[in-house]
Amino acid sequence: MGFAAVFLMAALLGAASYGTGLLPLTVAFSRNSLAALTTYGTGLLLGAALGVVIPEGVETLVSSTATPAFATPFIGLSLVAGFIFMLAVERLFSHPAHDTLPSNSSATQQHRPANVSSVEFDVELGELEREQGIPGDSSSRPPVPKPVRDTQENQRRALPLTLGLVVHALADGLALGSAALSESAEDAAAGAPESLVPSGLSIIVFLALAIHKAPTALALTTSLLATDLPVADCKRHLAMFSASTPVGTLLSYAVLSFFGTSGHSRWPGVTLLFSGGSFLYVAAVLQPSLAHGSPLNSAGGESLTGRAKTLLTIGGMVTPYLISLFLGDDQGHA
Numbered sequence: 001m002g003f004a005a006v007f008l009m010a011a012l013l014g015a016a017s018y019g020t021g022l023l024p025l026t027v028a029f030s031r032n033s034l035a036a037l038t039t040y041g042t043g044l045l046l047g048a049a050l051g052v053v054i055p056e057g058v059e060t061l062v063s064s065t066a067t068p069a070f071a072t073p074f075i076g077l078s079l080v081a082g083f084i085f086m087l088a089v090e091r092l093f094s095h096p097a098h099d100t101l102p103s104n105s106s107a108t109q110q111h112r113p114a115n116v117s118s119v120e121f122d123v124e125l126g127e128l129e130r131e132q133g134i135p136g137d138s139s140s141r142p143p144v145p146k147p148v149r150d151t152q153e154n155q156r157r158a159l160p161l162t163l164g165l166v167v168h169a170l171a172d173g174l175a176l177g178s179a180a181l182s183e184s185a186e187d188a189a190a191g192a193p194e195s196l197v198p199s200g201l202s203i204i205v206f207l208a209l210a211i212h213k214a215p216t217a218l219a220l221t222t223s224l225l226a227t228d229l230p231v232a233d234c235k236r237h238l239a240m241f242s243a244s245t246p247v248g249t250l251l252s253y254a255v256l257s258f259f260g261t262s263g264h265s266r267w268p269g270v271t272l273l274f275s276g277g278s279f280l281y282v283a284a285v286l287q288p289s290l291a292h293g294s295p296l297n298s299a300g301g302e303s304l305t306g307r308a309k310t311l312l313t314i315g316g317m318v319t320p321y322l323i324s325l326f327l328g329d330d331q332g333h334a
Contacts, residue, residue, distance in 0.1 A: 006180045006253050009206050010246035016210055018242035021217035035304045038215040042283055043316020048208040049279035052320045053272055056201055060182050061269025078270045082277025089167050158227045162237040165220055166244040171278055172209055173248020178271035179205040181256045204320045
């Protein structure tokens with residue numbers, strides 16, 4: 001797959017994320033619909049990682065080595081490295097968000113649960129609302145806290161949250177870039193010209209990222225509004241977040257292409273497995289909401305039943321496989 005196709009997918013992903021993030025400025029969402037979208041996205045990430053990205057990475061890595069046994073250490077190390085990387089990103093960029101929250105705000109203390117310990121980058125809208133001390137009202141636009149703060153403090157509160165999400169989204173771009181690189185490597189190995197049309201693997205990763213980023217963009221805008229940040233500044237922060245995954249995609253594709261996309265290069269397989277490990281961590285961060293109740297359910301508004309969550313998650317997990325069947329699985333598999 002050529003650079004033009006990668007650029008097109010990256011641009012569409014950024015535009016979709018930005019457009020979704022603008023919706024809270026004009027449209028009120030029910031908690032039930034947001035919870036359903038997030039739960040489905042969790043299953044989609046799991047299905048994409050376990051059913052598509054990791055198997056493709058293993059096959060690509062094994063085919064690039066003279067002996068399959070030689071690839072085994074790279075498989076495990078790449079998966080673990082991707083998981084650890086996302087864990088480090090969350091830990092490094094979640095705590096500053098807490099430090100910037102004012103400790104003397106009665107409204108914040110009234111609505112913040114005692115057991116909230118960090119901002120999870122891909123949690124539902126309700127989790128970020130609880131972090132910012134926003135009351136759980138599902139029937140109206142996110143309320144603006146009563147205490148008036150100057151612009152400098154608003155920026156100080158908003159920047160750590162946006163920065164953490166931007167770093168996380170940059171890592172998401174690696175998944176799409178490595179998927180496109182894998183297809184380029186297969187074209188090079190087969191002696192075929194680069195295709196201008198994305199095929200199965202890239203489309204599945206693109207869909208997983210698009211659905212995965214939608215509730216995060218909604219949550220970011222809502223949380224920025226809760227800091228009393230002007231709408232124009234909210235849009236700038238949202239633009240930074242929306243552009244980060246496309247930038248990560250193009251950078252990863254360009255840098256990894258520099259190391260070569262021949263059939264004997266291990267980089268396409270390693271990066272796919274690294275992305276698979278990061279996908280697994282993202283899904284593991286979201287998965288506790290399925291096991292012991294979503295924070296959206298604790299606000300007294302609409303909620304999803306356990307059966308609905310299970311069905312949505314399973315539906316998300318099988319979606320990548322169904323897409324690969326529909327597209328004919330033209331990745332070169334037997």
